[in-house]
Amino acid sequence: MSDTALIAIDWGTSSARAYRVDGAGHLLGSRKAPLGIKQVRNGRLDLALAQSLGDWSAESVPLIACGMIGSRQGWIEAPYVECPASLVALADRVVQTRVERLTIVPGIASVDAAGVPDVMRGEETQLLGAVNAGEHAVLAVLPGTHSKWARVDHGRVVDFTTFMTGELYALLIEHSMLGRLAEGRPDAAAQESFSVGVARGLAAGELAHDIFGARTLALAGTLAPDEVADWLSGLLIGREIRAAREWARRAGADPGTVRIIGDGTLPARYAHALADAGIVAQTGQPDAAAHGLWRIALQAGLVTALQPT
Template sequence: MSRIVAVDWGTSSLRGALLDSDGKALEERSFARGILTVPTGGFPETFEACFGDWMTPGTLCLISGMAGSKQGWREAPYCACPAGFDAIAAQLEWVEAGRIAIVPGLSIERSGVPDVMRGEETQIFGALQLLGLDNARLVLPGTHSKWVTVSDRKVTDFSTWMTGEFYALLRQHSLLARMMPEADPAHDAAAFDQGVAHALAGPGLLNTAFSTRTLSLFNRMAASALPSYLSGLVIGEELKSQTLPRGEPVVVMGAEALTARYEQALAQLGVPVQRVGAGATWRGLRAIADTLS
């Protein structure tokens, strides 16, 4: 397949790339047209307006992300783990046969409780390709962070952590918010490290979070440092819950500023990091497309 159109259609944004046979982006586009902005029945028209000129005869388009959710273009049922490239490709949801397909997300069940991801699976498979890995431990930080285990190029386990959302709730809507500046100041590395260390040593976030207030009350930390300290607390709490052998690398994927914080926090545990950027999505979609050839 000489070229494909790769699309990442999320809740709040829409981005796409025209890829050559090696997965290189020949052109990229981004729009503020997440699935929540698209009216009922409006997905074909929105897609055509954004990427129609790329869809020359014989071109395949693969779409990852929330376009495959119940609120999206068409629901793509979750693919149960363990799952690799072949399982994902076998469960593509075809919007137009042979032309446009939506990549399914992944699901797993643990102790009778399901967990899911949608969109991250494509980034994971892309990272494996970019780094030449068959086995890996990965984290995708964000509003809902994902910790993932890959064995023999298959996602065998993953879990979701609401770290970013809890930070936002505490930062904006709790008693702690009253002690912090309204706008986020520059990252304070020392305060962040202090937060991570306190989380790793403490009994849990329900206890350690209150230290954000007491450090302020006793004038032991400037107001401008408190957001970084709180960020360290919630990320440290997330890391404390993982099994992370010292010296074994973790692949960290996501926005540069956030992945840098995770790298800083993981350093306290003696865990080295390999960082992968946004291009992993395109490489992952290219790899899925290649299984169809």
């Protein structure tokens, strides 16, 4: 393990994923533990850190973390950096914990057209890991419980907007009258009913009305019980894409190509829905948070890059 130059941690609400990174920024390995800040007992984040790292604790290298660990409920609050937020600004505003080796990356904040604030923690680091400093005018989506869409330009997050798509989907499936009509859960390979839902979401409409269609279409026999969840997932993702496309257009951005950043099965569903919307989907590299943390650590002077041998 002597090649390790940095330990980078994507530390969110429900889990923490740690990466060993070498002096050229390559990932040597990763470990995931269900030790997100909401899962840790008695606020013992120090014990959670030791548990997440295991024998990596023996490495005498800097540690850097992003995500909810920097929130008011986390280890130490790293105040939000306002958009447009550059790699340099984030690196300048990292916060050092009293445990000397752990540095925490701030989240970023924005304000929407109506003057309401928007925030992210962790995704800013993924964005800076998945978009190279030389790229300009990249429109990116990070699908999830709270999906984020962002405009990234030359290493700066220019602006972003949040959609609670994943949380709404979970609420509807787990707790609503519509969920009781659904049998089975969607898998990565979306069904035709997913596309039908996407089409409904992309059309003009209002969410509180459109979702009622899951009931009436099931009542009419148009949607089978095992299609309801897929249709709802498509509808919610379709509406998100419609609204995000408008958001990008209002800012003068071209929503014709979107980079999807994220791991797991959700990116495949977004790729499918984007294609249905006539948008070119680019797949971002995996483990974007680790790459972003490496870049921030480098910029902050926590590590020095070696030339790859």
